[in-house]
Structure formats: C-alpha cells, structure tokens
Amino acid sequence: MRYLPLNNNDRAQMLDVIGVDNIDALFEDVPKSARLKGLIDLPKHQSEQAVERFFQRLSNKSTPAGSVPFFCGAGAYKHHIPATVDHLIQRSEFLTAYTPYQPEVSQGTLQALFEFQTQVALLTGMEVANASMYDGSTACAEAVVMAHRVARGKKSKAILASGLHPHYAAATQTLASTLNIQIDSQGAQIGVDADVIDRIDNDTACVVVQSPNVFGEIVDLRPIAEKAHAHKALLIAVFTEPVALAAIESPGAQGADIVVGEGQGLGVGLAFGGPHVGLFACRQKLVRQMPGRVCGETVDANGERGFVLTLSTREQHIRREKATSNICTNSGLCCLAFTIHMSLLGDAGIQRLAALNHEKACELADLIDGVDGASVENETFFNEFTVRLNRPAAEVVDAMVKKGVIAGVPLSRLAPEADPNLLLVCATETSSDEDIAAFETALKEVLS
C-alpha cells in the first residue's frame, strides 16, 4: 500500500521491542464480541490511476458551472479565482499544518489570520473580526447565541427579517431551539424587511437583517439599528456575497453591532456548497463574547513582533461547559484563500470587481424585463435579483436546463411555502455577453 512506509520486517522488529507476539495482542482490550474477523465487506486497495478514473467518471456526470451559461447565486457565487490563490493554498506548509497552537513554528498561518481579520474588519466596517467560522449560516446562528450571552439571559427574543436566507434562518433556528431563545420569524417574504422595526421591543436581544437580502434587495439598516439600540438590542447584519460589501455602504457604518456572512465569493470555489468560510466581525466592546478562534499580535522573547491565538479563555478547551461556543475549528485554508484573493485585489481591484458584477446584473435585469411573462421585482440590487415568472420557476429552470442554460434558483427550493413563481437570478464578472444573451433567448423560448 503506497501510503504505508512499514514493511513486515519492520513490523516484526517493532513487535519484538514492544514485547508482544503479534498485532492482535495490542487490541486485547477490545471485548471479544466486538473483534472483527477478516476484512470488512468493501473493495480492496486500488491504484492511484484506478481511483482517479472512478472520480473522473463521476465528475463527468455533473455539469460544472463554468461549462454553461450559469446564473445561480442565493448564497454561493461563481467568481473567477486567480491561479495564484490555488497554488499558494496547496503549499505543504499551509495545507498540512495543524491549528497554530505552537506559535513559534506557526507564524505563517498566524500572520495570515491577523491580516485576514483586519481585511474582514475593514470590509464590514467593524472594529474586530475572528479567524473565521464554518460558513455564513453557522456564523449567523452563533451570532444570535452571542447576542443572548450579551443580554445575560434577560431578553429572550431574536427577530429574523423576512429577507434572511432561509437556510440561515433554519440553521439559526436549530441552534437556538435548545437554548430558550425565541425565534421570531415570518418566513421568506419579499420587500418587507423593514417590518422588523415594529417587532423590536424590550425583550428583543437581537434583530437579524440580511443586506443584500436573499431576494437581492439592498436594505437600509440605519432605521433598524436606531430602533434596536433604543431597546438595547443588537443589530446583526448578514451578507452572503462578500463582493457586495465593496459596492454598498458597510454594515458597520450603518450601525450594525455584529456582522456575519459568507466569504466564499472571494477565493473559494462553489464546491457544491462547502467548504466555504464564515466571516464574523463585531464591535470591540463585544470581543470577549465573540465565538471562534482569534489571532492577536504580541512579541517574542527577543522583543520581535509575532502572533498567537488569543482570548482562549472563552473557548471550550479551557472553559469546557462554560465556553462561549463548542466550536473548536475555523475554516483555515478557505480563509487563507480569501485573504490571498483579497490581497491580490486590493481596494482598487475589489471595487472594480464589484462594479463589473453590478453592471452584468443590470444588463441581465434589463433584458429579462423585456421578456413577456417575466419581470424583475427589485427596486435595488447588487449582482442578484428576483424575477417573477408567469408559471412555477422550478418548471422554467428545468426547461431552460434542456436548452443548456442554468437559469437560477427557484425560491421554492429554499422555502417550499414561498411563492413558486419567483426565481433568484445572479450574474457575476464570469457572465459573458454571450451567456447573458443565451439566458434571454432560452427564457423567451420557454415562456412563449
């Protein structure tokens, strides 16, 4: 077996040193009834070539986003990733290192995390950020739990706006369900995010608002923040597309107390939904209630600048049942990809990338508005928007697949109770003029 360096001669010598006759002697603590005889009923070892062929055959059974005109967004976004990013994250020293618990030999990972935290803080307009979470949805759920910690159990309610991605709402509901947190949610509805203002009261620990929301609409967070703060509630601002933050006013500038979202759009591929990278930022005064790992600057014994994981007294390996969260990992390599892509872009690059995304979406929206049986519902949007069709969106998507176009995500796929005729459509810098034209043509044919 190519991955195992020991040979039988080594094994015999080592058993001798240990002082046992055979390998079975090392498994004697296993109860007799549970000792397996022979091999488990699965295929035996295979060559690299054979395994690669198996996966190639399966890969060929899917339609990659890059192979067709492609318009799905709704929480995962198709962007071009510079070749430099994938090369660097595959360097052995990043790829095959553990969590940087021994800082003297982990400065590479640690400095990258420190830079990542700074980039996330700048992009979100917040003071501090952590070293990432599993993904945007789990970051959202953890933010709600954090808000309840901040309220010290004196407030029970978390209000979710109707434009919050239904998966985020569901993941939050799951985590909150065991913790006496009352989730006030009215399901996915278009154009009524501001309704949360009337639902905020003194029992509200937090209000969760996504912008751009799942329908693509940009939400004005200021009046919501104002009302929330008047009732000593926290505003948790959510985003699913990090590129959008380069185009629209930051949630921090609009008064958010915690900002969480998905970072996949920068540096991280679609990967059928994971691994992605959750971003988590908050106000400085809340930092000791923040979940997840965090990297901080310090000095070494020679007085030189260095970095360490810090504030670990919040974490489970110290605090055990009193920890701020059970989370024990971040999304290390994905946050490295994010920070490398961001370093390549810089301010100028990400603003231009955002402008291109917005233009492509505007072009597509204009064309769709000209098709009979289809209309764009949004007043504002960044790179995705909602189309109302004259028939169920799932049927239209399936019919357009047959014409070689992957048109978007029916809202009903995310929320079965929602209006079946709504379709979420996204265009990015990867959408060529030909792709956009192909969308229009296919949609006309399907709706005619």
Add this chain to the structure above:
Amino acid sequence: MKTEGRPTSPVAANANLPQTVSGSKALDQATSLIFETGTPRRTGVDLPEPKGRKSRLGSHAREGEIGLPGLSEPETMRHYVRLSQKNYAIDLGVYPLGSCTMKHNPRLNEKVARMPGFADVHPLQPVQTAQGALEVLSVLSHWLMTLCNMPAVALTPKAGAHGELCGMMAIRARLDKDGQSHKRRVLVPESAHGTNPATAVQCGFSVDEIPANDKGRVDMDALRTKLEGLGADSDIAGIMLTNPNTCGLFENDIIEIAELIHAAGGYFYCDGANFNALVGRVRPGDLGVDAMHINLHKTFSTPHGGGGPGSGPTVLSDALKDHAPVPYVVAGKDGFDLVEHADENSFGRMCAFHGNMGMYTRALSYMMSHGSDGLKQATEDAVLNANYIQASLSDVMTPAFGGTCMHEALFDDRFLKDTGVETLDFAKAMIDEGYHPMTMYFPLVVHGAMLIEPTESESKGELDRFILSMRSLAQRAKAGEVESFKQAPVYAPKRRLDETQAARKPVLRWTPPSETAEAAE
C-alpha cells in the same frame, strides 16, 4: 564518511552573531504585513473597465476607500511563500500531535477534489445537473456506514464539534418525541475533550462528570453508583464517551457502559475523534453506540489546512436515524435526489447546503485507495507505531498508565520531577530538535500530559530518529540543563511568544500608525 554531523547547541545560537540590515537571516526571510507593503491603488488582478452605466444600488453606494492594501502578483506570491516557510508541516517532519492525527495527506485527493464536476458545481443547481456530486455523497455514506456497522449517516456537520452537536440534537429530538423531555443529564468523563461538555450545554443538557480510575478508563464503580436502580425513566439523557479515550486507551468496559446507559433510558454518544485506531478492526455499531461523529480530517486524512476546514459526518443508530438533519441524498428511479426540507422528525438543518463536499471527495479517495485491507493495515500500523514509541521511551520518560496503548502514547511529567523543566519547556525543546511538539497538558486527568500520536505515516527509521531525540532531551533534563530548556526554542523563526500580553491587551487587527498614536494619547 563522516556521519555524526557538526554538533549544534543553544550556545552557538546565542553567540554574538551579526545583525542583518534586512532583518532576514539567509533563508529565514523577514516578513512585513500586507498593510505595510501594499497600497490601495495597486492590484494583482487585471479586470476590464466597467462601462459606467446607471447604478441600481439606490442610495446605498459605498463611498471612498475601504483601506484594503493591494499587491501585484509577484509581491503576493513572495509574501505568502515567505509566510509559509515559517510553518511546520506534516510534509516537513514528524508532527506527533496526540488526538489530532497528523497523517500523510495524499495529493491524489487534492486532484480529485478539484475536478470540475465536484469543485465547480453550485449547491442549488438543478439536481439533474449535479448527479456526479450526489453519487459521491451516496458512495461515501455507504463506506462510512459499512465501516461503522451503523444504519444511517448525516454528512452535513462541518467539523468534529459540529458532529457532536448533530448527535446530541438527534438524541434530544428522540427524547422529546418520546415525551422524555425531563431527561436532560448527560454523563461526561473528566478526561473528555472540552468540546463534549460545551456541546452538551449548547444542546440544553446539564453535564455530570464521571471520574477515571487508576487505569485511565471510566471508573465503573462510580458509573454504576450513578446509574444503578434509576430505571428507564431516569433524568439521564445519555453519555458522551470517547473511544479509544483521550488517554489513548480502549474503554474495555464499553459494552457494559452502553448497557447501563440504555437501561437508564439514555443514549450512547461516542466521540469518534480516535476512530482511526479502530477502522477495519472494530465497528462502533458492535459496541452499542447510538451516534458517533467521524473526523474526516483525522481518520480519513483530509488536510488540516492550518485549522480547518474539517468535516464531521455523524453515524446514527436505528433509534436516532429518523431525527437526522436535512439535507440528505436519496436514490430515486431517475437518479439521485435530495431531501432538503425537514419533516416532523428531523431536528432541522445545521448549515446552508450539503456540508463540506470538498472533504467528502478527499476522504472517499483516501478510503478507496486503501481499501478494506489497507484501512485495516493503516489502523494496525498506527497502533504499532504508538506502542513502539511508548516501549522505546518508557525507561527515560514516564508512561501515564501501564500496559499497551492504542494509536497514541500518553506520558506524564513525573520523569521531570525536580529538574525544573516543565512539559511546556520540553515541548519547546522538541522544536529545536526539528519536531513539532506533541499535544501537551491534555488530557487534563494526567499531570503535565504529553500525548504522542505518530500515525501510520512514519517509517521505522523516522521513528528511531525521533526516539533518539526524545531520549536525549529526557536525559538532558535530568542532567540539570534546565536553562537551555527555558530558552527553547532558539532555532525557530520566533522565540517564545508572550501570550499573556496578547490576552491582556488584545491587538486583533492592524491599525494605521497614525491612529495607533492617537489612541495612545
């Protein structure tokens, strides 16, 4: 041929060596922060000029600079390559972190994960266009269920601790469905990883610790005292038990433990962090387990990546399987399909989308490469390597418990008694020897714990060199060289870092020098 090499010693490093103007030391290159070298107007990505059409952002456009520095492509490459060279890695040397399982990461797995039919597939594109990706989910599920002899698996948990949450939520859902909502007490051994009690609390349970005996296993007398005579209507929700446990030992009373818990009407959550010691030789389903997460990033070698992403699929027993989270894949007559919305039994959704697909492809590639024979051999080699280390060091270091171990060898600090050297110093001295330290001060039940897990990836020659270093360090400690231990590491890119200062006055982001000066005023 001279084979001994030139001796190195801390004295040489502390000698009055010249300071360099650059701050670099030959291959050890100085690294500034991107915020110190980049500028907002520079970029390493060429993008076409926008046409400047009318915006539909409404009144919400972002004005002014964000403050993000940009680098050209060669500057970016150099920055991150320099950073990378300040990291230790499995590909560089022995990385014996107990309970973390730092085994070889085959590059075939990286290659298959990047195939476009998996890597460039959107989680919400129509299922008829994602059949290959769904087939990976299905085949992986089959392998995991077969290796565990369990009837169901929830793939979506994104890490080990997320898998713990999955298992404990399934238990809670089952209890609630059976009208057993008074069952809220979870037993957790004091040797458990900190995630176990944290998870139990996050699921709304209370934690009741059970002590270890002098053999490093669950104290059965204490457990029986807690459970005897309680009956199925007790307040016991279950137990969270790691097996092999965090001391690297198989819980030999595990079947009785499962029976006691089941008799008290509770469920058996097994923390599968150490499943790599069992694969192919023991199936958790044969031990009475109701739920167990599997760390794909440990047992099945998806890369640790400097702290994730992980993946924690959770196998479930017949009693719990109806409560599994959504989404999951099902085989239909027209191919594979997804169940994406929870019915009344499922405890809900744990995250957006389908879990960490990129880890599924890598883990499956690893499993198929090994096959049933190779997986068993890998398990045996991992256990053999750990015992070889324990046997080879037991005369100079102090194994925490007698007898053989499983995949990791646990030592305490008795051998350092009266030397002035502590576990931390010993670990830092290993860095100077060219090794990543073992896991230190965990598990908590052993004083000054040193947990060494070599994995099956190390050759005998590499182990022999490692053993030689460890013996030498133990002898140096006993010979009174405490000062050199306190100085260590001296050959690493950084000397010991001041973690107290970092925690007391947290600096969690870069701030422009002008703002730092203002803040100080």
